[in-house]
Amino acid sequence: MQEAITNPKFKDPVKEYLGKFNLNLCLTCGTCTNGCPITGMPGMEGWDTRKVLRMLAYGMTDEVVQSKFPWLCTGCGRCVHGCPMGIDIVGIMGHMKSLRPREDVPGILHKGVLNVLNTGNNMAIPQEDYFFLMSDMGRELAEEECPGFYVPVDRENADVLFFPNSKEVFSDNEDMKWWWKIFYAARENWTIPSENWEAVDWGLFTGNSEATRILAQRKIDFMKRHTINRMIMPDCGGGSYGCRKGMKECVLEDPNNKINHIYLYDYLKEIIESGRIKLDKSRNAGQVFTWHDSCKHGRELERNFGKGYYDEPRWIIDQCVDRFVEMVPTRANNFCCGAGGGNWPMPYEEESAYHARFKYKQIKESGAHVVVVGCSNCRDQMMRRIPKFYPDCDYEVKYIWQLVAETLVIEPWDDEEIEKAQKEAAAQWERLGVVVDEDME
Ligand code: SF4
Ligand code: SF4
Ligand code: SF4
Known part of the structure; x- marks a missing residue:
């Protein structure tokens, strides 16, 4: 085994960091470049993964840090997956992002990180607006099809802790109802936090590992304070992956930080298998479905953690639909949607759309009517950005929990359960100072 490269041009912390990766091991084979969707991107001529690694090996860190390359990297890991030497290119790109002065982080990402650290969510949505929305949307769902439903906030001893995505709290409000219907049908003892409720971790996207650690610690502290059994990992690929990374750091610091968590796939599988929810496949008859393996869940x-979710989502979809086709390639070889690493909100829309060219082709060639996804960034990219840049995108995109919610057979609670829940809801909103509009009840 060769020694790690020791180029005198490296600044010490950079040398120390890159030394971990032993760039001397790079065979310059170009497998990473071949697998990376940035290769050939208009405006990025002369840049590719292999070249970036060579530049770093020769001490050209400043040039890499000042370039767009690390920011166009979605962290999809296709390069590492193919690399015969197992070099952690995703980790290196994340570190290059961390070396950018914060004021030069592209777009709104760093502002989002400051927001989440200061206010508990990326968009700085005030707590009173959050409470009002939860109370109002919950009441709406109770009236529509789930009598007795309300959104529990800070419930002690809950079995499940759930984190809202600020996109849904800010604008896509109706999208919250899919999970809510599932919890209702499963009679889940669940809760959301009153503060620090953000599901998405932009610290991961900006190479801010300290922010990622702080966000994870907050989740851990909340779990302990309210003696909650387990939390569902946030849906956003980056959110759940960042949370997992952050929690790992927290546990390394203090083993008492270990808490129970469950991935959404395991949770859905568990409540379907145990019969807690019932599904009616006939609702989806006549449509062909496919599954997008999100990089951060697969x-x-x-x-990084020894298990990717490939089989579980396929099993869940199989409980919901009759006709399923695979995209090619799939599972660990799948192509990223092009929105990862913060590329959904970043100001590089054309580059992100170019990145998505393989995903567009995969979807079209699958012939599917519906692409099922498990990550909010993947969904935005396939539902909003790909159709903006590519022709004939006549497919729909659905979250896997949306598919489950739309396939659910919802059995309304009995009168006693409804009355109990209504009393709990009234007491909760009073405790939180939320005035429920009497006319709307
Ligand atoms: S795939 Fe690995 S060994 Fe080959 S050029 Fe890329 S980093 Fe080097
Ligand atoms: S993680 Fe994905 S986007 Fe980033 S360099 Fe590797 S293949 Fe390219
Ligand atoms: S947005 Fe989705 S497909 Fe893209 S990197 Fe994230 S998880 Fe992977």
Whole structure:
């Protein structure tokens, strides 16, 4: 084994960091470049993964840090997956992002990180607006099809802790109802936090590992304070992956930080298998479905934590639909949607759309009517950005929990359960100072 490269041009912390990766091991084979969707991107001529690694090996850190390359990297891990020497290119790109002065982080990402650290969510949504929305939307769902439903906030001894995505709290409000219907049908003892409720971790996207650690610690502290059994990992690929990374750091610091968590796939599988929810496949008859293996729930999760979710989502979809086709390639070889690493909100829309060219082709060639996804960034990219840049995108995109919610057979609670829940809801909103509009009740 060769020694790690020791180029005198490296600044010490950079040398120390890159020394961990032993760039001397790079064979310059170019497998990473071949697998990376940035290769050939208009405006990025002359840049590719292999070249970036060579530049770093020769001490050209400043040039890499000042370039767009690390920011266009979605962290999809296709390069590492193919690398014969197992070099952690995703980790290196994240570190290059961390070396950018914060005022030069592209777009709104750093502002979002400051927001989440200061206010508990990326968009700085005030707590009173959050409470009002939860109370109002919950009441709406109770009237529509789930009598007795309300959104529990800070419930002690809950079995499940759930984190809202600020996109849904800010604008896509109706999208929250899919999980809510599932919890209702499963009679889940669940809760959301009153503060620090953000599901998405932009610290991961900006190379801010300290922010990622702080956000994870807050989740851990909340779990302990309210003696909650387990938390569902946030849906956003980056959110759950960042949370997992952050929690790992927290546990290394203090083993008492270990808490129970469950991935949404395991949770859905558990409540379907145990019969807590019932599904009616006939609702989806006549449509062909496919599944997008999100990198952060599959390939990258597998590489970093030993297990990727490939079989579970396929099993869940199989409970909901009759006709399923695979995209090619799939599972660990799947192509990223192009929105990862913060590329959904970043100001590089054309580059992100170019990145998505493989995903567009995969979807079209699958012939599917519906692409099922498990990550909010993947969904935005396939539902909003790909159709903006590519022709004939006549497919729909659905979250896997949306598919489950739309396939659910909802059995309304009995009168006693409804009355109990209504009393709990009234007491909760009073405790939180939320005035429920009497006319709306
Ligand atoms: S795939 Fe690995 S060994 Fe080959 S060029 Fe890329 S980093 Fe080097
Ligand atoms: S993680 Fe994905 S986008 Fe980033 S360099 Fe590797 S293959 Fe390219
Ligand atoms: S947005 Fe989705 S497909 Fe893209 S990197 Fe994230 S998880 Fe992977």
